[in-house]
Amino acid sequence: MSPSTKVELPDGLTVVVNAECPTCTLVRPVLDKLNVHIVSEDDDDGLEISYRLGVETVPTLLRVEGGTEQARTVGWSRSRWEEITGAAPLGAGLPDFRPGCGSRTLEPSVADELAVRFQGHRLRSRRVELGALEDEAEAMFERGWTDGLPVVAPTEARVLRMLGGTDRDPAEIVAVVPPDLVECSVEKVAVNAVMAGCRPEFLPVVLAALEAACTTEFNAHGVLATTMPVGPVLVVNGPVRRRIGMNSGVNVLGQGNRANSTIGRAVQLVIRNVGGGRPGGVDRAAQGNPGKVGLCFAEDEEGSPWEPLHVSRGFDAAVSTVTVFAGEGPRGVVDQLSRDPESLARSLAACLRTVQHPKLALAFDALVVVGPEHGRVFREGGWSRAQLLARLDELLTLPGDDLVRGAGGIAEGLAPTVAGITLPKFRPGGILVVHAGGGAGLFSTIIAGWASGPTGSQPVTREVRT
Amino acid sequence: MKVLDPTSEQVPAIRARTARPETLDGLTVGLLDISKARGNVFLDRLDEVLRSRGARVERFIKPTFTKPAPIDLRHEIATRCDVVIEALAD
Numbered sequence: 206m207s208p209s210t211k212v213e214l215p216d217g218l219t220v221v222v223n224a225e226c227p228t229c230t231l232v233r234p235v236l237d238k239l240n241v242h243i244v245s246e247d248d249d250d251g252l253e254i255s256y257r258l259g260v261e262t263v264p265t266l267l268r269v270e271g272g273t274e275q276a277r278t279v280g281w282s283r284s285r286w287e288e289i290t291g292a293a294p295l296g297a298g299l300p301d302f303r304p305g306c307g308s309r310t311l312e313p314s315v316a317d318e319l320a321v322r323f324q325g326h327r328l329r330s331r332r333v334e335l336g337a338l339e340d341e342a343e344a345m346f347e348r349g350w351t352d353g354l355p356v357v358a359p360t361e362a363r364v365l366r367m368l369g370g371t372d373r374d375p376a377e378i379v380a381v382v383p384p385d386l387v388e389c390s391v392e393k394v395a396v397n398a399v400m401a402g403c404r405p406e407f408l409p410v411v412l413a414a415l416e417a418a419c420t421t422e423f424n425a426h427g428v429l430a431t432t433m434p435v436g437p438v439l440v441v442n443g444p445v446r447r448r449i450g451m452n453s454g455v456n457v458l459g460q461g462n463r464a465n466s467t468i469g470r471a472v473q474l475v476i477r478n479v480g481g482g483r484p485g486g487v488d489r490a491a492q493g494n495p496g497k498v499g500l501c502f503a504e505d506e507e508g509s510p511w512e513p514l515h516v517s518r519g520f521d522a523a524v525s526t527v528t529v530f531a532g533e534g535p536r537g538v539v540d541q542l543s544r545d546p547e548s549l550a551r552s553l554a555a556c557l558r559t560v561q562h563p564k565l566a567l568a569f570d571a572l573v574v575v576g577p578e579h580g581r582v583f584r585e586g587g588w589s590r591a592q593l594l595a596r597l598d599e600l601l602t603l604p605g606d607d608l609v610r611g612a613g614g615i616a617e618g619l620a621p622t623v624a625g626i627t628l629p630k631f632r633p634g635g636i637l638v639v640h641a642g643g644g645a646g647l648f649s650t651i652i653a654g655w656a657s658g659p660t661g662s663q664p665v666t667r668e669v670r671t
Numbered sequence: 672m673k674v675l676d677p678t679s680e681q682v683p684a685i686r687a688r689t690a691r692p693e694t695l696d697g698l699t700v701g702l703l704d705i706s707k708a709r710g711n712v713f714l715d716r717l718d719e720v721l722r723s724r725g726a727r728v729e730r731f732i733k734p735t736f737t738k739p740a741p742i743d744l745r746h747e748i749a750t751r752c753d754v755v756i757e758a759l760a761d
Contacts, residue, residue, distance in 0.1 A: 328675060330677075331675070331676040331680050332675065333673070334673050341672050345674075350677050358672060358674050360673065360674055361673065364675050385679060387679040387681060393679075396675045400677055426738060427738055474677070479677070480679075481678075481679065662737070
């Protein structure tokens with residue numbers, strides 16, 4: 206959201222100054238000789254004009270013609286001032302150049318107050334006045350707005366700061382959020398992103414993740430309502446990972462990184478607060494999993510033996526994306542002895558067979574997070590991602606005789622009609638592979654999926670826009 | 672402290688439930704199979720029992736149990752049936 210709106214200035218020269226700035230004092234004799242409209246940040250009206258002009262440094266000199274800004278410079282630069290004013294020579298006795306000072310509009314307490322004063326009207330959410338004696342954290346628990354962990358109070362100033370993370374209009378509708386099928390604005394996402402603990406630069410990722418989750422293909426309604434222990438698992442790719450400081454390395458699926466920890470949480474808070482999806486309500490998970498608080502991580506693209514996930518799904522490497530996958534809690538795959546890709550593929554296949562149940566097939570997808578030390582085995586063996594997936598498909602083609610109900614003394618299984626034939630464990634394309642994790646440890650992780658394909662949930666990738 | 676409401680701010684209309692019929696005589700009973708495993712077994716049996724008692728029975732199937740019923744299907748059930756029984760299975 207733009208910090209400023211249009212401000213009318215008289216034609217000619219305008220300069221924005223404040224009393225505490227030595228450079229402003231330095232240029233005072235110059236201003237005395239010019240026909241210039243002086244705006245001082247030391248009074249409220251001047252502060253408002255400065256804010257609306259988006260002034261970051263004083264002095265800021267502008268030339269306006271026909272009501273439109275034609276030129277602008279900050280600090281004192283003789284040549285630039287002469288160019289803009291058309292008057293020369295200027296500032297005899299002054300040095301050629303002096304940097305300016307920070308605008309008062311950027312002082313933290315002033316910036317928040319100005320944003321609320323001049324931008325607050327753009328926020329359409331209902332204001333809730335918490336009682337003077339109420340602890341705000343407790344008040345938000347009591348109103349049912351949290352996921353069980355404390356949230357950051359979404360004050361006007363914080364929400365406006367959050368909206369600074371995107372160019373999108375606060376009123377723009379991002380998605381229709383289940384289960385209540387509510388049109389959700391950028392602003393409502395920002396409110397929940399504040400509560401989740403996001404920084405403004407995370408907001409575009411949260412917005413893209415919600416767009417992806419609220420598609421028919423992903424089916425967030427079903428993912429929420431199911432009795433199975435799944436939730437949205439977010440994989441972030443592209444330049445945004447580094448720009449917002451996401452973790453793709455040590456403890457990638459664990460705690461400790463703000464972006465990883467809060468982006469997924471923000472998505473889940475939107476589904477709870479805007480969509481109305483709450484555990485025990487439409488969320489009927491029998492057991493759930495800890496990742497339902499929010500599970501989000503970045504792929505280690507730089508260290509990967511393969512092209513990044515989003516490239517394998519048709520996006521350009523330079524584009525940032527979020528891929529949303531309906532997944533349960535992560536489970537480890539320990540293989541510390543395989544040094545050739547065939548052996549390691551067999552290990553992964555053996556573990557993948559157990560997704561949801563070793564006797565169920567063609568019902569669930571899986572997300573395999575290949576750790577760097579396992580990735581090295583595939584790199585050194587020269588295996589492409591396609592080769593690995595093809596081999597996994599072969600290894601996971603299962604004899605129906607082993608899958609039928611009762612086989613192995615286990616009642617669970619498939620109908621007797623599969624006896625005598627073979628079945629793939631996963632539908633075509635049902636295994637997603639990403640590369641992430643710390644450099645030490647011959648481990649990978651499997652995140653098992655939920656009802657797969659068009660009748661359940663399909664992974665969806667969306668571009669992260671600004 | 673003033674905070675922004677993070678919810679949809681929607682207040683759902685609360686409607687009274689339709690009165691339960693005393694009897695199924697002369698009524699049409701819809702049986703909705705949500706496409707979940709073995710739901711049809713339960714509904715087949717109900718179908719038998721209801722028909723043997725003289726009820727009119729109509730059968731409906733949701734395309735997938737994972738998604739809400741399509742609006743056309745909901746409309747069809749509402750216009751053709753007096754009572755509906757849904758098999759959630761599991």
